[in-house]
Amino acid sequence: MSGISKSFPGVKALRGVNLEVREGEVHAIVGENGAGKSTLMKILAGFYHPDEGTIEVGGKRIEAMSPREARDLGIGMIYQELNLVPDLTVAENIGLGAMPRRGPFVDYKALVALAESVLKELDADIDANMRLGNLSLSQQQLVEIAKVVARKPGIVVFDEPTSSLGEKETRILFNVIKRMRAAGIAVLYISHRLQEVMEIGDRVTVLRDGRNIETRDVAGITPDEMVRLMVGRELTEMFPKLDIPLGDVVLDVSTLSRAGEFDGITLDVRAGEIVGLAGLVGSGRTEVARAIFGLDPADTGEVKLRGKSVRIRRPHHAVAAGIALVPEDRKGQGIVPMLSVRENFTLPMIGRLTKAFLVRARRERALVQEFADRLKLNPPLIERALGSFSGGNQQKVVLGKWLLSKPSVLILDEPTRGVDVGAKADIHQIIGEFAEAGGAVLMISSELPELLAVCDRIFVLHEGVLAAEIPRADASEESVMRAATGQGVFA
Amino acid sequence: MTDLNPAARNASEATVRTAGALLGVVSIPLAIVALIVLGSFVSPSFLTVRNLLNVLNAYSAVGLAALGSTFVAICGGMADLSIPANVAMGALVALGAQPLIGPVPAACLGILVASLGGLLNGLLVGYMRINPIIVTLGTGFLLLGLSQLLIGGGIVYAEPSAFGSFVGGTVLGVPVFVWVFLLVALILHVVLSKTPFGRWTFAVGGNYDASATSAVPVRFTKAVAFVLTGMLAGMCGVLIALANGSARPIIGSGYEFVAITAVVLGGTSLFGGRGSILRTLGGVLIMALIGNLIVLIGLPTPSTGFVTGTIVLIVVGVDAYLRRRLGTE
Amino acid sequence: MSGVNLRTMGHLVVQYRLLAMLAAIAIFGGFTLDDFLTANTLRSILDRAAVVGFLALALTPLLIAGQIDLSIGSIMSMSAFTTIAMQPFAGSLPAAFIGLCVGIAAGLVNAAIVVVLKVNSLVATLATLLIYASLVLLVSNSQPVSSTDPMFGLPLTSTMLGIFTPRSMLFIGAALVMFVWLKATPSGRTLYAVGSNLSAAVSAGVNANAYIGGAFVLSGLLAGAAGVLQALSSATGSPLAGSVLLIPAITAVVIGGTRLEGGRGSSLATLGGVVAFGALTTLSEYNGVPSYTQAVYTGLILILLITLDKVASGGEGKTTRARRGARTTPTIKARNP
Secondary structure, eight states: EEEEEEEEETTTEEHHHHHHHOTOOOEEEOTTTTTTTTHHHHHHHHSSSSSSSEEEEEEEEEEOOHHHHHHHTTTEOOOOOOOOOTBBBHHHHHHHTTTOEEEEOOHHHHHHHHHHHHHHHTTTTOOOTTGGSOOOHHHHHHHHHHHTTTTTTTTEESSSSSTTOHHHHHHHHHHHHHHHHTTOOEEEEEEEEEEHHHHOOOOEEETTTTTTEEEGGGGGGOHHHHHHHHHHHOOOOOOOOOOOOOOOEEHHHEEEEETEEEEEEEEETTTTTTEEEEETTTHHHHHHHHHTTSSSSSEEEEEEEEEEEESSSSHHHHHHHHEEEEOOOOIIIOOTTTTTHHHHHTTGGGGGGGEEEEHHHHHHHHHHHHHHHHHOOOOOTTTGGGGGOOOHHHHHHHHHHHTOOOOSSSEEEEEETOOHHHHHHHHHHHHHHHHHHTTTEEEOOOOOHHHHOOOOEEEEETEEEEEEEEEEGOOOOHHHHHHHSSSSSOO | HHHHHHHHHHHHHHHHHHHHHHHHHHHHHHHHHHHHHHHHHHOTTTSHHHHHHHHHHHHHHHHHHHHHHHHHHHOOOOOTTTTTHHHHHHHHHHHHHHHHHOHHHHHHHHHHHHHHHHHHHIIIIISSOOOOOHHHHHHHHHHHHHHHHTSSSSSEOOOOHHHHHHSSSTTTTTTTHHHHHHHHHHHHHHHHHHSHHHHHHHHHHHHHHHHHHTTOHHHHHHHHHHHHHHHHHHHHHHHHHHTTTEGGGGTTHHOOOOOHHHHHHOOOOTSSSOOHHHHHHHHHHHHHHHHHHHHHHHHHHHHHHHHHHHHHHHHHHHHHHHHHTTOOO | OOOHHHHHHHHHHHHHHHHHHHHHHHHHHHHHHHTTSSSHHHHHHHHHHHHHHHHHHHHHHHHHTTOOOHHHHHHHHHHHHHHHHHHHOOOHHHHHHHHHHHHHHHHHHHHHIIIOOOOOHHHHHHHHHHHHHHHHHHHTTTEEEOOOOHHHHHHGSSSSTTTTOOOHHHHHHHHHHHHHHHHHHHHHHHHHHHHOOOOHHHHHOOOOOOHHHHHHHHHHHHHHHHHHHHHHHEEEOOOOOOTTTTTHHHHHHHOOOOOOOTSOOOHHHHHHHHHHHHHHHHHHHHHOOOOHHHHHHHHHHHHHHHHHHHHHTTTTTHHHHHHOOOOOSSSOOOOOO
């Protein structure tokens, strides 16, 4: 692949990436969240078409390919998310779309034989006749790999394949990859886990901000160097940090746990403080936030507000207690696109805006207009459907709707994702003003520079447990990344 | 879609959006005018105050169920197919209980029982999150059977009462049915457009997850929409039973479709987030005019069902197309 | 936790409902009626189950594919009426064939609306339910027609091999053929994939639209078959033949254990559900229970079972979501002082 560029509205995801994968090599790709890894892979899988650049497979130049064409070219994809049919057997899943047949019937003997041979090749101890849904997640992951291997691909892309695998399965997977390499298959291996990259990779390409920074032999690089290459970018945006005196502890979370997601999370946020919650995708950041807000209540643990224990089982408990959450998935959970800006704005607190059961329309309009102006909503038309605004302005409304209800704790999950630079600065200013007025902020972001610039303290999650608590003075991209990638703690 | 030129896409999207909006605003009054013009050509007796009042009168009772269905549709509950059962429940209880407790309390009891039917739907759809069509299909069957069981499967007659003749009569020359329908419509219009509950209804239908994240009582809102529809279906049954002086279990058969069609015709989406009581009012009016025209032209009764079903298909098909074009689905 | 207990209990009830129902019916019937547990009763149950059985078979592949067809009752009415009404013009056998063709045509219309216009199948077939029902009422002038050849359909309900009738054998045969198709052919297996995980099926190169459309056409055909059978064996073409059979058919399918959310089910389960439901109906009739009481418990069973299904499957969604943050070994657990 050479000179690949791809833009989405408001974001330039890839800027002229070059990547070359050789036969029989394991080529690792590392980078922060949002560095462009997944976009690159989706282009390779035929889901996106590049704006610029060319792809060559086996010396053949390819213009634009569909997912099916990509598969026919011998490109196999193994995603983090499983793409299997739980109600079919393992063998049927492996053969789906091209089942061997005898007469009008499925040739089960051949199908099972095929499945068993592939599973054996993978050294996976799985009964091909089992219903897929009855397998453990790590076994399902191996079936997913078997499905791809059964098609005899020339290039296999692994996207975070070990995120749901145990130690043993990871070993098996590495053996599989080594065998693929020996068989002359080109393997692209995307992972957050640098140790894995050191172990399995032959070469590694570091992506950052949609550019390939460097491609090196794994033998000639250390994990520390990789981290430095991943994060070492100049700041293109300004993050002003206000100097706010800290007050008492407002939010106090202790030993919060939810089976399979996070374990023993203890953290606190003071009045006027902005606390970061860092971690890689899948580390449990979002889950912790949702648990505090009562969307997916925690199994065990306690949440205290200003020293008083509160029981939060549903979002309106959280709202009543003064906690607000700006969710990560703006389109899915943040906005009601058909409703107007005004209606979205007042949604959480509309019950308090009434007189004799009726909404006080004039007061509502005035209140929302005032806030919209303060948030620099553009265009400032509060009666327009929110769905027709840009991502940044939608995000301002989501933020604003919570500020309107005057919470004491504001939890922000990726508040500036997919937002252009101007809106980003506005959003940071809003957050700063909230803290200045004595609010407590817990902020999740995949963008380390943002966290470093804005936060007073940063908690780092790694695989569902707290890996580090880093005060502002000691926080650097390296220290946070090391904790987030599970490489021990120093601060 | 990603390989479409964004500017061109925006432009075409805007065109579709504007066209859709324009269609939404002018189509209802236009259709009503067209039907009236058509009607006056078909029959000289069409464009008389008496006929038009009769038309409205005939559809006022079922119109009540349509008003409830508007809430169901907007909150993303699609449709309530148990309307005929709740109509029957209301009617049979209202007449059956008359000798025991008197006409007015019996009428209230009828409405209450039908509301309980709606509550059953509400619990299953709102709190258990089961598909509303399947739920109401099942509860409809169950409740209709129950209503027959209640009376042993025959007819119930009303005792002559002042209340009964009042309901069947007129006030200021306008039938009581029409008064009730318009009054309920007015109240529900205010509820839907001016209260927090109305706001929740739109929000839940527009984006369930976002509403839950915004601390909207999503399950409650959905459940109440079904309770309301059950209550109004019961009211519809009570009115008809009192006016006719008798009731049988099939009293409301087909009303679910009339209600759905009126809602859909008005431009309220069956998939939530958009709609209004005024639109349903227009929808009921159009349905009434179409029904009257079919009678005046002399077409057999089942043509109403044919026309109704076809209208639903066309409107829902266009809605699905517009949604796909606008990428909201 | 009580939620877990409720879920396992729900699971048990859901799993063994068919056996439990049949056993309960047999015990209750054996006690209340002297001649209930006889071959004769079984023959009668199977024979009576055939018509609802075909409707239930019509639903089965569609539900597996994650769709639904609410218009099957109306399609049945159209086919029943056509079969009898065409007899004087076309002859009895061709008329029956025309009846089946009406079913296929109705299925094609449904398929087109769902696949081409992309209208939700619940709403689409709700509308065609009304359209087809009105259509046959219009054509028939709301009156049933009597067969000009009443002897033609008579053998359908005559006793065969002790406990069967040709009608019930047709149904059982159809259920078995469908079983083999769904379980043992590539297209049958793929249908499960379409209903269970559409995106996985599509990404494996499956033309999901063809499968969904095909399931609608098959549904029309089988609903048509129900109408033809009913019309011939009763020698009447009623425009209301199928109008009250939709819910019993859905209930029979759900009793069998086919999930309304798609991806799971089998025609043998449907066969079992239909027989259990038929046994219940027969038992009620032997005991003189009026039809509206039957409607009450039919509705109750349906609602109870779908609620239990929902409770029992409540955990599944969570496991898939949980795997986003799934992890196996906690690594370093350290905090800065």
